[in-house]
Amino acid sequence: MWKRFSRWCNLLLLVAPAAAAPYYAHPGAVHMHTVYSDGSGTFQNLAAAAQAAGLSYIITSDHNTLEPLRDGHQRYWGSVLVLVGTEISTDAGHLLAMDLPADFEWGTRDPQLVIDRVNAAGGFSVLAHPVSERWPWLDWRVRGYAGMEVINLASLMDADLRAVTQIQLPARTLSRLVDLAQRYLRDPDGVMTRFTDNTVDADRTRWDALLRRGQQVAGTAGVDAHARIPAGVTVFHVPTYQEAFESVQTYAVTLAPLRGEAEADRREIYRAYRNGRLFLAYPRVAPAPEFRFTAHEAGREATVGQPIRLEERVRLIVEAPGHPRPVIRLLRDGVEVASAEADRLEWTVTRPGAYRVEVYASQRAGRLFDIRRGLRLPRVDEILRARRRELRPWILSNPIYVRGPGQGAVAPAPLFPPLRAGIPLRRSGPGYAALEAAGICCCSY
Ligand SMILES: [Zn+2]
Numbered sequence: 001m002w003k004r005f006s007r008w009c010n011l012l013l014l015v016a017p018a019a020a021a022p023y024y025a026h027p028g029a030v031h032m033h034t035v036y037s038d039g040s041g042t043f044q045n046l047a048a049a050a051q052a053a054g055l056s057y058i059i060t061s062d063h064n065t066l067e068p069l070r071d072g073h074q075r076y077w078g079s080v081l082v083l084v085g086t087e088i089s090t091d092a093g094h095l096l097a098m099d100l101p102a103d104f105e106w107g108t109r110d111p112q113l114v115i116d117r118v119n120a121a122g123g124f125s126v127l128a129h130p131v132s133e134r135w136p137w138l139d140w141r142v143r144g145y146a147g148m149e150v151i152n153l154a155s156l157m158d159a160d161l162r163a164v165t166q167i168q169l170p171a172r173t174l175s176r177l178v179d180l181a182q183r184y185l186r187d188p189d190g191v192m193t194r195f196t197d198n199t200v201d202a203d204r205t206r207w208d209a210l211l212r213r214g215q216q217v218a219g220t221a222g223v224d225a226h227a228r229i230p231a232g233v234t235v236f237h238v239p240t241y242q243e244a245f246e247s248v249q250t251y252a253v254t255l256a257p258l259r260g261e262a263e264a265d266r267r268e269i270y271r272a273y274r275n276g277r278l279f280l281a282y283p284r285v286a287p288a289p290e291f292r293f294t295a296h297e298a299g300r301e302a303t304v305g306q307p308i309r310l311e312e313r314v315r316l317i318v319e320a321p322g323h324p325r326p327v328i329r330l331l332r333d334g335v336e337v338a339s340a341e342a343d344r345l346e347w348t349v350t351r352p353g354a355y356r357v358e359v360y361a362s363q364r365a366g367r368l369f370d371i372r373r374g375l376r377l378p379r380v381d382e383i384l385r386a387r388r389r390e391l392r393p394w395i396l397s398n399p400i401y402v403r404g405p406g407q408g409a410v411a412p413a414p415l416f417p418p419l420r421a422g423i424p425l426r427r428s429g430p431g432y433a434a435l436e437a438a439g440i441c442c443c444s445y
C-alpha cells in the first residue's frame with residue numbers, strides 16, 4: 001500500500017512543488033548487481049522490481065564492467081529510469097563509478113589512479129561499503145571521490161549474522177541460518193525489517209570524521225542487491241530485488257522536475273548525487289517523500305548537500321511528516337545540537353559546520369496493529385526488541401554545509417594520515433570463517 005502512496009506522493013510533488021523552493025524528491029536505489037556480474041536478475045527483472053517498489057530510478061553497478069551500457073540498457077524501462085554504473089575492484093576496496101562513457105576503461109587497481117581516471121572521463125565515484133568488516137575501504141589518503149556509502153544493506157545483514165557467528169562454531173552458524181531461512185519463508189517482511197533496524201555506527205562515525213575536516217562527501221545508501229546467496233550446491237534468490245528496494249532508498253533531490261527523457265533526467269539525478277543532494281530512508285518504517293531539510297539566511301536558502309554562507313545566524317528547518325511519532329536529531333559535525341519529538345524542528349545556528357539530520361521513529365505507535373494482518377498481539381521477541389531499541393532509524397539526511405566568513409565552498413583536501421606500513425590488510429572478520437565453513441561464500445571480486 002505504501003508503494004502506491006509513495007508513487008502518488010512523488011507524482012504530487014512533480015505537479016505541485018512545495019511553495020518555498022522547488023525541490024523534487026525522487027525515491028531510488030543505487031548499487032545492485034545483475035546477471036552481468038554476480039547478481040541473479042536481468043535488467044528487465046530489476047526494472048520490474050523497482051517499479052513494484054515505487055522507485056523513480058535505479059543505478060546498477062555490476063563488478064568491473066560497463067557492458068550493460070554498451071548493450072543499451074541505460075534508458076527508461078516503463079516508469080523507472082535505469083542508469084548503469086560499475087563497481088570497480090581496487091587494491092583499497094570497492095569503488096562505485098557512475099556517469100561514465102560506455103567505452104571507459106580504467107586499466108589499473110591503484111585506487112587513486114582509478115578515481116582520477118573516473119573524474120577525467122567526466123564521471124564520479126563513491127566508496128562502497130567502506131567500513132564493512134568483510135570488504136572495507138583501506139586507503140583513506142585518496143582524494144577526489146564524491147561520496148561514500150553510509151548505509152549498505154548487505155552490511156546490515158552481515159551485522160545481524162555476525163552477532164551470532166563471532167563464536168566461530170560452524171554448526172551454530174548453520175543452525176542460525178536455517179532458523180533465519182525458516183523465518184524468512186514465513187515472514188520475509190519481518191526478517192527484512194529486522195535487518196534495517198540495525199544501525200552500523202561505524203559508517204557514520206567515519207563520515208562525520210571526514211565532514212569535520214571540512215571535506216564535502218555525499219552519503220549514499222547502497223542496497224548492494226544480488227538476489228543470490230550461494231550455499232553449498234544450492235543458490236537462493238534472496239532477498240529479492242524488490243525486498244531490497246523496499247528496505248533502503250536514496251532520495252535524489254533535483255532542482256527541476258524529471259521530464260521522462262532519459263538523457264535529461266540522467267543529468268538531473270547524477271547532478272544530485274555529485275552534490276550530495278540526497279537523503280536516505282528506510283521505507284519499511286514509512287515512506288519519506290515529503291522530508292525537507294533547508295537552511296535560510298537573509299533571503300538565501302539551501303537544502304541538503306548545498307553550502308550556505310553564515311553572516312549572522314542561519315535558520316535550519318527540518319520537516320519529517322509521514323510517521324505519527326518521529327524523533328528528529330540535528331547534528332553538527334557529528335555531535336547532536338538539538339532534538340525534538342515532533343515532525344518539525346527549527347533551530348538557529350551561529351557556528352559554521354556540516355549540519356545533518358537523523359530521524360527516528362518510535363515503535364510504540366502501531367505495534368499492536370499490523371496493516372497486513374489486522375489486529376494481532378505482539379510476539380514476545382517483538383516486545384523485547386521494542387524495549388531494547390525503541391527508536392527505529394528512518395531518515396538520514398546529507399549535510400547542509402554552513403560556511404563561515406572566509407570559508408570557500410570548495411573543501412580542503414582530506415587530512416588522514418597515510419596507512420602505517422606493515423599493517424596486514426584484514427579482509428575477513430572472525431565471523432566469516434564460520435560463515436564460509438557453513439557454505440555461505442562471499443563476493444570474490
Ligand atoms: Zn562490493
Ligand SMILES: [Zn+2]
Pocket residue numbers: 031032033087224
Ligand atoms: Zn556490490
